[in-house]
Amino acid sequence: xxxxEVTFSYDKKRDTLRGIDSTIEIGxxxxxxxxxxxxxxxxxxxxxxxxxxxxxxxxxxxxxxxxFKPKELAKRLAVVHQQNNAPSDMTVEKLTAYGRIxxxxxxxxxxxxxxxxxxxxxxxxxxxDKRSMPIDSLSGGQMQRVWIAMALTQKTPYLFLDEPxxxxxxxxxxxxxxxxxxxxKQHGISIVMVLHDINQAIKYSDVxxxxxxxxxxxxxxxxxxxxxxxxxxxxGVNVVVKHDKDAGTYIVxxxx
Amino acid sequence: xxxGKIMSGINRKTISFIVVxxxxxxxxxxxxxxxxxxxxxxxxxxxxxxxxxDDVAIIKDLRLPRILIAVFAGAALSVAGVLLQAVMRNxxxxxxxxxxxxxxxxxxxxxxxxxxxxxxxxxLFAFIGGALAFFxxxxxxxxxxxxxxxxxxIGIAVNALFTGLGQAIGFSGGGLTQSMSQVTTSTLTMxxxxxxxxxxxxxxxxxxLSFFVTRWCNYLSLEDRTAKSLGVxxxxxxxxxxxxxxxxxxxATTVAGMFAFVGLLVPHIxxxxxxxxxxxxxxxxxxxxxxxxxxxxxxGRTLIAPNEIPASIIxxxxxxxxxxxxxxxxxRIYGH
Numbered sequence: 150x151x152x153x154e155v156t157f158s159y160d161k162k163r164d165t166l167r168g169i170d171s172t173i174e175i176g177x178x179x180x181x182x183x184x185x186x187x188x189x190x191x192x193x194x195x196x197x198x199x200x201x202x203x204x205x206x207x208x209x210x211x212x213x214x215x216x217f218k219p220k221e222l223a224k225r226l227a228v229v230h231q232q233n234n235a236p237s238d239m240t241v242e243k244l245t246a247y248g249r250i251x252x253x254x255x256x257x258x259x260x261x262x263x264x265x266x267x268x269x270x271x272x273x274x275x276x277x278d279k280r281s282m283p284i285d286s287l288s289g290g291q292m293q294r295v296w297i298a299m300a301l302t303q304k305t306p307y308l309f310l311d312e313p314x315x316x317x318x319x320x321x322x323x324x325x326x327x328x329x330x331x332x333x334k335q336h337g338i339s340i341v342m343v344l345h346d347i348n349q350a351i352k353y354s355d356v357x358x359x360x361x362x363x364x365x366x367x368x369x370x371x372x373x374x375x376x377x378x379x380x381x382x383x384x385g386v387n388v389v390v391k392h393d394k395d396a397g398t399y400i401v402x403x404x405x
Numbered sequence: 406x407x408x409g410k411i412m413s414g415i416n417r418k419t420i421s422f423i424v425v426x427x428x429x430x431x432x433x434x435x436x437x438x439x440x441x442x443x444x445x446x447x448x449x450x451x452x453x454x455x456x457x458x459d460d461v462a463i464i465k466d467l468r469l470p471r472i473l474i475a476v477f478a479g480a481a482l483s484v485a486g487v488l489l490q491a492v493m494r495n496x497x498x499x500x501x502x503x504x505x506x507x508x509x510x511x512x513x514x515x516x517x518x519x520x521x522x523x524x525x526x527x528x529l530f531a532f533i534g535g536a537l538a539f540f541x542x543x544x545x546x547x548x549x550x551x552x553x554x555x556x557x558x559i560g561i562a563v564n565a566l567f568t569g570l571g572q573a574i575g576f577s578g579g580g581l582t583q584s585m586s587q588v589t590t591s592t593l594t595m596x597x598x599x600x601x602x603x604x605x606x607x608x609x610x611x612x613x614l615s616f617f618v619t620r621w622c623n624y625l626s627l628e629d630r631t632a633k634s635l636g637v638x639x640x641x642x643x644x645x646x647x648x649x650x651x652x653x654x655x656x657a658t659t660v661a662g663m664f665a666f667v668g669l670l671v672p673h674i675x676x677x678x679x680x681x682x683x684x685x686x687x688x689x690x691x692x693x694x695x696x697x698x699x700x701x702x703x704x705g706r707t708l709i710a711p712n713e714i715p716a717s718i719i720x721x722x723x724x725x726x727x728x729x730x731x732x733x734x735x736x737r738i739y740g741h
Contacts, residue, residue, distance in 0.1 A: 199630055223636030234628050236681035243682075250624065251636040255617075303635070 150175075150196070150307070150339075154205035157188075157195055165191045166202070167363040175306070178333050178340040180350040183360035184384050189343050190231070190311055192360065196341060197228045197309045209307075223251035227300035229293075231311040237285035241295050244284060245270055248302025270301035273336070274328065290321030294328065301332070308332065310342040314349065322346075326353045348399050351375055359383055372398045418685060421678040425689065429476075429696045436472050436703040437464060441710055470596040475702045475716065476695040477601075477608040478661035479671075481653040482506075483694025484615050486668025487675070487687055488650035491622035492643050493543075495553040496673070500535070500654035501665030503560030507567035508538025509655035510663055514571045528603055528659055535655035538563050539647060593661060593702050593716055604660040611653040615687050618646050622683035664717045667694060670724045697724065 150173035157166040165188045173179055173196070181189040194200040196207055198214040206213040209225060217225070227248070235244055248270065249263045271277050274294040279287065284295060293313060300308055310329065314322040330353055332338045344350045350357055351371040359367040359374065361383050367374045372392070380388045380400060388400040438444055442460045444452070452461025482500060489498040489505070500506045512534025513527050523530070541563050546556035621642040624632050632639050654668070671694040672686065679685045701723065702716035 197634065199633065218636075219633070219638060220636035223634060228630075228634040230628060230630050230634070232628060233631055234626070236626050238680045239682070247624070247627070247635060255620075 151208040152196070152205070153208065155195055155202040155207065156204040157191060157200055157202045159191075165363050166195065169195075169205070169363075169365060171358065171365055171368060173307075173339070173341055174356060175339050176333075176337055177355040178330065178342075178353060179356045179358060180354035181341070181343045181358045181360060182345070182347060182350050183366075187360040188363040189360050192358075193309055193311050193341065193343050197226060198222055199228070220251040223303055223305075225305050226307045226309065227303040227305040228309040229296045229300050229311065229313060231315060233292075233296050235284060238283050240281050240283055241276055241287070241298075242267065242271070242280040244295055245276075245280075245298045245302055248299040251303060266302045266304055270298040273301055273332065274298040288321070290317050290324060293317065293321070293325060297325075297328065297332075301338075305338070307339045307341065310340070312343050312345060314344065314346070322349070329353065347375070347380070351398050351400070375400065418679045422689060422692070425692045425696055429692055429699070432696060432699050432703060433472060433476070436699060437468060439703070439707055440464075440468060466598075467595075470598050470601045471593040471702065472699065473601045474596050474604055474661055475593055475699045477604040478657040478664065479667065479694035479696070479698030480691040481604070481608045481611060481657040481694075482664055482667045482698075483671035483675075483690040484612060484687055485650045485654035485657070487672045487683065487690050488615060488618075488622065488646050488653070489668070490672060491625050491683065492646050492650065493553075493556055494625065495556055497553070497557050497669065498560075499666065499669035500650070500658075501663065501668060502557070502564065503542050504538040504564035504567050505535045505651055505654045506658040506663050506665070507564045507571065509535035509651075509658040511567040511571040511574075512537075513659045514574050518574050528607060528656055531655040531659040532652055534567070535651040535658070536648070538567055539651050543647070594706075594713060596660075600660050604656055607652060607656040611649055611656065612691055614649045615653070615691075618642070618649065619683040619687055621646060622687070626681065661698075662717070664698065664720065666717075666721055666724060667698065670720075670728050671697060673728055 152169050152171045152173070155166055155169040156164050158164045169192060181192060183189045191200065195202050196214075198207070198217070201215055206215070208214075209217070209222075214222065246259075246263070246267050249259075249266060252260075252263065271280055274297055276291070276294055276298055279291065284292060287295065297308075297310075297313075308329075313325055313329070317325065326349060329340055329342070333340050354371055356369065357367075357371050357374060358365055359379065366383055367379055375390060375398065377388050377390050377400075380386060380390075386405050387403050389403055390398065390400050392398050434446065437449060438446060442463055444458070444460055444464065448458060449461055449464065452458030453465060456462065485500045485505070486498070489500060489503070490496055492498070509531040512530040515534075516523050516527055516530045542556065542560045545563075546552065546559045548555070621637075624635070624637045625639070625642060625646070627635075629639055657664070671690050675686050675690045675693060679689045697720060698716055701720035705714040705716045705719045708714060
C-alpha cells in the first residue's frame with residue numbers, strides 16, 4: 150500500500166495531514182502513534198478511504214482507493230472503528246455475518262463460503278461458544294472481539310483498527326493485542342492500527358509510524374526508532390528507554 | 406438454559422405474530438358486523454354475494470370502506486415510523502412528530518382549496534408535501550451527522566409550521582369543503598370506495614417496497630462509518646428508505662387524516678415483542694398498526710353511538726398507557 154503526497158483537511162483552513170508519503174508493507178503489523186491531534190486517526194481514515202485526500206492518493210495494488218467500488222474495497226480492506234453500535238438484541242453470529250455484505254448483492258442468500266468465513270472468524274476470535282448470545286450480554290473485551298470477527302468475515306488481506314484497546318481494562322487490552330498478533334502471524338493478515346500506549350506499540354508492532362502535526366516524524370522498527378530524544382520531541386515527556394532480554398524494549402516516563 | 410432462551414425468543418416472535426394476525430381477523434369481522442346496523446356473519450356474506458340485503462348494502466357502502474382504510478392507514482403509518490427510525494437512527498422519529506404528515510396534509514388542503522379540479526392528483530401533492538417536510542427536517546438537522554435531539558426539535562418546528570399553514574388555509578376558506586376537513590381531522594366517517602382504492606394501491610406499493618429494504622434498514626443500525634466500511638451505499642439506502650416512508654405516511658394522511666403517535670407507538674411495541682430485526686419488525690408493525698387503528702375506529706364509532714369519538718383520540722388513550730407499560734417492563738429501547 151503506497152501513500153503518495155497525501156494532504157487532508159477537515160475545514161480547508163488547517164491541514165490535518167500535510168504531505169504524507171510512505172508505504173505500508175504487506176504482511177506486517179504497522180502501528181501509528183503520536184500525541185492527540187497529530188492526525189493519526191485521520192491518517193487511518195484516509196488509508197481506509199473513509200476520508201478522501203485533497204491532494205495525493207493512496208494506492209492499493211497500484212490502484213487509487215477512490216477508484217475501487219465500495220464493495221470491492223471492502224473485500225480487500227476491513228476496518229474496526231473506535232465507536233460502534235448495533236441493536237442490543239442482535240446475536241454475535243448475526244453481527245459477525247454482516248462482514249459478508251461485500252460479497253452479496255440485493256437478493257443473494259447465504260452461501261457455503263459465507264458459512265465458512267463466519268465459522269473461521271468466530272473460531273479465530275474465540276467466540277464459538279458465544280455465537281447465539283445477544284450482544285448486550287457481552288463484556289467490553291468480548292464485544293471488541295465481535296467487531297474484529299465481523300471484519301475478519303470480510304476475508305481481507307488488510308485489517309485496520311482504530312485504537313482497539315481504548316476503554317478496555319488491561320487484561321482485555323493484552324488479550325486483544327495477542328489476538329491481533331496471531332491474526333498476523335497465523336493468517337498473514339496485514340495489520341494497520343492506531344495505539345495510544347507506546348510500550349504496547351513497541352511490543353506488538355513490526356513497524357511504527359510516529360506522527361506529529363500532520364507529518365510522519367519517524368518510521369521504522371520499534372527498537373530502531375524509539376529513543377528518548379524522539380519521545381521528548383514528539384510528546385514533550387522525558388523517558389528512559391530500556392532494553393531487557395525478558396521484556397524487550399520499553400520506555401519509562403520520568404517527568405516533563 | 407441457553408437453548409431455552411433461544412427457543413423462548415423464537416416462540417415469542419411466532420406467538421406475537423399469530424396473536425396479532427388472529428386479533429386483526431376477529432376485529433375485522435366484528436367491526437363489519439357491529440354498529441348502528443347489526444347483521445349476523447351469515448347475513449353479511451350472503452348479502453355481499455347476492456346483493457339482496459339492504460342492510461348489507463349500507464354496510465358495504467359505508468362501513469367496509471372505513472374498515473379497509475383503517476387497516477391500510479394503520480399499516481402504512483406504522484411501517485413509515487419504522488423506516489424513519491431506521492433512516493434517522495432515532496427512536497423518536499415518527500411521521501406525525503417530525504412533520505411529514507403535516508406537510509402531506511398541508512399540500513392536500515392547499516390543492517383542494519386552490520385547484521379543486523386537481524382533486525384526482527391529491528395523493529401526488531400529498532407525497533410532495535410530505536417529502537418537502539422530510540427534506541427540511543433532514544437537511545436542517547444535518548451537521549456532520551444527525552444529532553437526534555436537534556432533529557426532533559427541528560421536526561417539531563416543521564410540524565408546527567405545516568400544521569399552522571394547513572389550518573390557516575382552512576380558516577381563510579370559511580366553511581370551505583367537506584373534503585378539506587377530512588385531511589385535517591382523523592375521523593374515518595363518510596369514506597368512499599374511491600378512497601379505499603387510493604390507499605390500497607399506494608399503500609400496498611409502499612408496504613411491498615418496505616419488505617425489500619429490510620436488509621438496508623438493518624445495516625443502517627450500525628454506525629455510518631461501519632456500514633460504509635462494509636461497502637454499503639449508505640446514502641442510497643437512506644434516500645430509498647426515506648422515499649418509501651414518505652409515500653406511506655403521505656398516502657395514509659391524505660385518506661385517513663392525521664394520526665400522530667401511531668408511527669412511534671407501534672414500532673416500539675414491535676421492538677419489545679419481536680426485536681429489532683427489520684425482517685420481522687416491519688411485517689409485524691404493519692399487522693399491529695392495522696389492528697390498533699381498526700380497534701380504535703371500531704370502539705370510536707360503537708362506544709357512544711350514534712355519536713363518534715375520532716379514532717386518533719381512542720388510539721392515543723389506549724396506546725399511551727400501553728407504551729408506558731411496555732417501556733417500564735423492558736429496558737431495551739431501540740436496541741441501545
